[in-house]
Amino acid sequence: MEPPNEPGRYDLEAPILLHEWDPSFAREGPHDIEFKLFSINGHMLGAGEPIRVRPSQRILFRVVNASATLHHRLALAGHSFHVLALDGNPLPRPTIVRVLELGPGERADAMVEMNNPGVWILGELNDGQRNGGMGIVIEYRDVPGPPRWLPPAPVAWDYSLFGGRGSAAEPHGRFPLVIRQPESSTRWTINGQSFPDTAPLMVESNRRYRLVFDNQSAEPHPMHLHRHTFEITRFDQKPMAGVFKDVVVVPAWRQVEVDFVADNPGPTLLHCHQQFHMDSGFMVMMEYAS
Numbered sequence: 001m002e003p004p005n006e007p008g009r010y011d012l013e014a015p016i017l018l019h020e021w022d023p024s025f026a027r028e029g030p031h032d033i034e035f036k037l038f039s040i041n042g043h044m045l046g047a048g049e050p051i052r053v054r055p056s057q058r059i060l061f062r063v064v065n066a067s068a069t070l071h072h073r074l075a076l077a078g079h080s081f082h083v084l085a086l087d088g089n090p091l092p093r094p095t096i097v098r099v100l101e102l103g104p105g106e107r108a109d110a111m112v113e114m115n116n117p118g119v120w121i122l123g124e125l126n127d128g129q130r131n132g133g134m135g136i137v138i139e140y141r142d143v144p145g146p147p148r149w150l151p152p153a154p155v156a157w158d159y160s161l162f163g164g165r166g167s168a169a170e171p172h173g174r175f176p177l178v179i180r181q182p183e184s185s186t187r188w189t190i191n192g193q194s195f196p197d198t199a200p201l202m203v204e205s206n207r208r209y210r211l212v213f214d215n216q217s218a219e220p221h222p223m224h225l226h227r228h229t230f231e232i233t234r235f236d237q238k239p240m241a242g243v244f245k246d247v248v249v250v251p252a253w254r255q256v257e258v259d260f261v262a263d264n265p266g267p268t269l270l271h272c273h274q275q276f277h278m279d280s281g282f283m284v285m286m287e288y289a290s
Helices: 127-131 275-279
Strands: 012-025 033-040 051-053 058-065 072-076 081-086 089-097 100-102 107-113 119-124 135-140 173-180 201-203 208-215 221-225 230-235 247-250 255-261 268-272 283-288
Touching (some): 100 107, 119 127, 268 275
Antiparallel strands (some): 012 033, 058 107, 072 119, 208 255, 230 255
């Protein structure tokens, strides 16, 4: 039997799938999408079964942002998350946070100690989205009452919280990737071009490369590299190591650097995981030299 304080031990595994419904074009900004309804695990807040727990249990929440367009911030009223893994990869520094922030396509595994009996809401911080359905009830045994929501204190989500210190080794090659949306255009560009005109990234097998994302726009972008895993080596000017992912959110007007090993030959897509950005040309192919 594992010791009770073993980090990998948990009593219950709870999937948390974030999604939204009933889209329409926004009144302000004709190329943005709004949603009227939201759900966790296919049910609106209050419509599905609660997650039933007991005091002193450890619950492993496996959270997936299945949205094609929206970033989400989650909190569990009265509790904290002990983040153990991101995108399925264990973290070098599991860290306790009050809020999980996930861009489209991102995943997180987070343990919660059930140490505050009551009936609570695990939900989106945005009041409109939570009231529109993005929440689920967490119910302690034998504790009656209506579900409660307590907004957490403001917090900045930062991948470097979970990483090790130190600088990454120099890669064999690097790809500067400047992200822009030209004025009065609905298209997104990488290094001045929209897909299918973006120049392919040419790599050689088993070499290490660095993607240097330079977001020169007012929107965050969840960047996804197919068929490979990368390591975040610099986040907003902070060197870091040990955090491996396949989606990384590049904040507005900031830079992020990630390293990957070209170890899966074949055509590979690099794109923004925001569906409408991708549809508007925010893609580039990576190709292996023959």
